[in-house]
Amino acid sequence: GDVCTGVFMDMFLAIAIIFGGLIFLYVIFAEEVRSERRMDSHVDATVARLFQDEEAAFNGTNGNEHRPFFVEFVEENQKRHILPVKKTVYNKLNIGDYGRLRYNGFRFIDFSKEGEVIENLPVSRFGTHKAWVNIMYGCDKFCTYCIVPYTRGKERSRLVEDILSEIEELKGKGFKEITLLGQNVNAYGKDLKEPANFAMLLKSVAETKIERIRFTTSHPWDFSDEMIEIIASYDNIMPYIHLPVQSGNSDMLKIMGRRYSIDEYKTLFGKLKERIADCAFSTDIIVGFPNETDEQFKQTLEIVEHCQFDNAFTFIYSPREGTPAAQMADNVPKDVKKKRLAQLNAKVAQYALKNNQAYIGRTVEVLVDGPSKKNPEIYSGYTRTQKLVNFKADGVISGDLVNVTITDCKTWFLIGEKA
Structure with missing residues (x-):
């Protein structure tokens, strides 16, 4: 991606890395900013994370004469602009230019104008x-x-x-x-x-x-x-759908704010399975959410058995500061979370292998990604149903659509030969 660097008005150094449309923003505050904080203003806000693990915290800039520039800087990132080297006079702007300050009961969120999508930015x-x-x-x-x-x-x-x-x-x-x-x-x-x-x-x-x-x-x-x-x-x-379920228990789903019951999820899954031929499914599942009981986790295993997902992205719950769940007691012990995750992963792998075995003997269309680095006779690519296939072939290049006969499989990929 494009990388912009610059010293912004001797106040802080910012490096913006634009990768796949996401901006990772690292901000280092100079001691000058910290020394000029004033606590006598009616505005006191923390600008939220620009990415989950990288905090751009303009906390404590309340009343500071440079605050409008910080607001503009964050807005530029929210809009996905390539960050320019600013030469604006600090007091030219005011918070009113940037819409209302929104608050969710746990943290201030942002200052950005709503409803804008910037087009014609360079894409790597x-x-x-x-x-x-x-x-x-x-x-x-x-x-x-x-x-x-x-x-x-x-x-x-x-x-x-x-x-x-x-x-x-x-x-x-x-x-x-x-x-x-x-x-x-x-x-x-x-x-x-x-x-x-x-x-x-x-x-x-x-x-x-x-x-x-x-x-x-x-x-x-x-x-x-x-x-x-x-x-x-x-x-x-x-015919491949990623449909996050998160939990197999309706009470857990309600606490998670997911807006559907497990019966409603099953109904939707049934419609998709019936109407879309040869459809494959993946999902997201969280284990160890606050107050999750053994019985509720058992119901998560049951939804995996019911849907027999081809893949699942599974996670141990960990609180994210600033979310409502972070205010809940993280009361499921770590060892219990790890045990549940292992059980869940084993169940997911069981059905992933079972689904892959059903491909043996079939000829499927594969979009070629390229040859193996270790063996130039082996290529890899993906089926229409998002199955990874490693197959023997010659005379193919990345981007070709080829037919491959599946001869074997592992839990997470298929093995075959060009038909």
Whole structure:
């Protein structure tokens, strides 16, 4: 990505690294700033994290004459601008220029203007056949354990025409697969003036006839029947869905702020399984959330047995400062969390292997990523259902779509030969 560095008015050094559309911001405050803090102002705010593990804390700048510049600096990052070297006079700006200060009961969130998406920023592509395409930013769900709404702001959708223009450009450059990206793609379009939703967008993207379309991430609450029909109706929309469940217990889901019961999740999963042929599924699961009992964890194992996911991203709960869950007692012992995670991973692996074994003897389409570094006769790529395949072949290159006969499998990948 692009890297900008600069000394900003002798006040602090900032390095902004733009990678895949995400900005990691490191801010080192000079002693000059700390010495000029004044505690007599009516404004006292901590600007939220710009990324989960990197805190840009402008705490204690209340009343400081340089505060408006800090606000502008953070807003620039929230908008995903490449950060410029500022030459603005400090007192030219005021907090009123940057919208209202929002507070969620635990922390101040941001000063950024809402509803803006900046287009035409440079994008670094790492590869020639697959690309990520952001369709929206932010999240309005406010799951109790998640810091994202406080760091990324409210949901902001790109215009349909801008998204389609980017995809047509990628297609013209030879890209075969795009992934539509958002914290919750199913909520796309709710903030736009012109009527739009994710099903409409997905249909329009499919009609560009780019060869492969994926999307992530989907919140079960917003997964409509219209979306299911669009996915089932277009061959270039891949039959692979990442559908986070987080827990198998409805009481836990309620405390997590997930907005659905486990029965509602099962109903949605059943619709998807029935309507979309040969569909593969992955999910996210948290273990050891505050107050999780053995019985509630057992129900999480049961949802894995019910859905038989192809993959799962599993996590031990750890509190994120500034989230409602961080105010709860983290009362599940570490050793219990680790034991539950091991049990969960074993259950997930059981069904991952079972699902992979069903591919043996089948011939599947694979988008080639490239040759093995250790053996140039072995290539790797992914099936339509997002299965990794290692296969023998010659005369293929990255970006080729080839048919591969599956001869064997492991828990997390398939083995085959070019048909």
